[in-house]
Amino acid sequence: MARDVRFSPPSEAIAATTLANGIRVLTERISHVRTVAIGIWVGTGSRNEPPEQHGISHFLEHLFFKGTATRSALEIAQAVDDIGGQMNAFTDREQTVFYVKVLATHLDRALEIYADMLLNSTLADEFIDRERQVIAEEIKSYEDSPDELVQDLFAQTVWNGHPLGRPVIGTLATVTKLTRDDFRTYIQRHYRPDNVVIAAAGDLQHDQVCALITRYFGAWAGRGSPVHQAAPHSQADVATRLKETEQVHLCLGTQGLAYADERRYTLSVLDHLLGGGMSSRLFQEIREKRGLVYSIASYAVAYRDGGLFVIYAGMSPQAGAEVIRLTLAEAEKMKLYPVDETELRRAKESLKGGLMLGLESTGSRMSMLARSQIYHGRQVTLDELIAKVDAVTATDVQEMAADLFAPGRLSMAAIGPFRTDGQLTTAMREAFERVEAKA
Numbered sequence: 001m002a003r004d005v006r007f008s009p010p011s012e013a014i015a016a017t018t019l020a021n022g023i024r025v026l027t028e029r030i031s032h033v034r035t036v037a038i039g040i041w042v043g044t045g046s047r048n049e050p051p052e053q054h055g056i057s058h059f060l061e062h063l064f065f066k067g068t069a070t071r072s073a074l075e076i077a078q079a080v081d082d083i084g085g086q087m088n089a090f091t092d093r094e095q096t097v098f099y100v101k102v103l104a105t106h107l108d109r110a111l112e113i114y115a116d117m118l119l120n121s122t123l124a125d126e127f128i129d130r131e132r133q134v135i136a137e138e139i140k141s142y143e144d145s146p147d148e149l150v151q152d153l154f155a156q157t158v159w160n161g162h163p164l165g166r167p168v169i170g171t172l173a174t175v176t177k178l179t180r181d182d183f184r185t186y187i188q189r190h191y192r193p194d195n196v197v198i199a200a201a202g203d204l205q206h207d208q209v210c211a212l213i214t215r216y217f218g219a220w221a222g223r224g225s226p227v228h229q230a231a232p233h234s235q236a237d238v239a240t241r242l243k244e245t246e247q248v249h250l251c252l253g254t255q256g257l258a259y260a261d262e263r264r265y266t267l268s269v270l271d272h273l274l275g276g277g278m279s280s281r282l283f284q285e286i287r288e289k290r291g292l293v294y295s296i297a298s299y300a301v302a303y304r305d306g307g308l309f310v311i312y313a314g315m316s317p318q319a320g321a322e323v324i325r326l327t328l329a330e331a332e333k334m335k336l337y338p339v340d341e342t343e344l345r346r347a348k349e350s351l352k353g354g355l356m357l358g359l360e361s362t363g364s365r366m367s368m369l370a371r372s373q374i375y376h377g378r379q380v381t382l383d384e385l386i387a388k389v390d391a392v393t394a395t396d397v398q399e400m401a402a403d404l405f406a407p408g409r410l411s412m413a414a415i416g417p418f419r420t421d422g423q424l425t426t427a428m429r430e431a432f433e434r435v436e437a438k439a
Helices: 056-063 073-082 104-120 125-143 146-158 180-190 206-217 264-275 281-288 317-336 341-358 362-376 382-390 394-404 423-438
Strands: 002-004 014-019 024-029 035-042 086-091 096-103 196-202 238-242 248-255 293-302 307-315 411-416
Touching (some): 035 362, 056 096, 073 104, 096 104, 104 206, 125 146, 125 180, 146 238, 146 307, 146 411, 196 206, 196 362, 248 317, 264 281, 264 293, 264 317, 264 341, 264 382, 264 394, 281 293, 281 317, 317 423, 341 394
Parallel strands (some): 024 196
Antiparallel strands (some): 002 014, 014 024, 086 096, 248 307, 248 411
16 A cells, blocks of 8 residues: 655654555654644645636635535534644645644544545535635735735745745635636645645654555545746846835845755855844844844745745835845845854854754654655755754855845835835835945
8 A cells, every 4th residue: 555755764763655646654753742743735835826816725725624524614623622633724835734733642533634624625615705705804914914915025026927926815806706616626636645745743653654644545546737837037126015004114135045955054044144133234233233123134935946035124114225225235245255253153053053943843843854855855854954054154155145146136125105206215216226236
């Protein structure tokens, strides 16, 4: 019923098997805990959607919790509560993930519940119509969160026209048109065992987990239909959107790195130096020394064939132009001057500490198992991560900065109460373009 996958586990605690129907099973035994975190990773997200069905991945994730042939939505929730489980799901641009954390003794029941949800969902019209209203309210509430909305505006600006640039949640225009047949067709195309990774970490035995998954998911058949897309290419642009908020919410940045790019370790160190915490350059220069912002930070996001590097800040409208100028000046310093060894060492130690602390829970270990397999085709160990971070040099960071912040690469997106005369918007654009032209 099962066959071994074509890579060797990096340690005795980690095991990997591909079941006969194509499901890839990854486990890590953590003997000192009494719980298990398990995630069902389906290889589809918002980038896989037809434009006219934008938001279907996220909508479908909701529907799987709304009832099966034998359980109502309430009975699903009660079944999870009966075993003290913590169950949820999320959709991103490339994955839809269903996960649960339970006592190890309840792993059997948790898998049975999820198998029922994913394989026997009724997708009843009444549930679809009701959930459509819920998602419409979710989209409206998202409009009330400009600090999140600006992130999507930035992605759309950099990746204009590419599916990765679309917001995961969809739009009112597309969500209101989705039908039961649309959901069934999407399931038939993407929810297939060869497009699924099931990862588990905690108090478990690999063979037992494989046996349970075979029992509940073994009859799942069919093959997925992959969506072939060109890699995203960035464009430098400026986008602003009028919204009556108290602050201007701003994103500056450019295209980053794909998930498997070996330079990602250097990017992580640069990110930490520039805007990764309270000791970062942006935080110290713009918040602590000048008091111009409450929030300012940088971050990198990565996908299969592309990524973004983003600096976010929220400030009063009058401070917008100055914050842009100072932010781009700090980016320019990363290009011009090598970071000193003391600052570099501090950033690397902080980054390594965050990595290790972040992997202390069974849920985070489960996620690392799945993402390593999906994006690298092998297990990337914590020891490897630490060694790669340690190997980053000041020259590496400076070269990465020169690449990221090269002339003509940066984009800007901003949401805020821009005056109708356009002076504020113009001032921000000019501040951006003036510094960018000198980059």
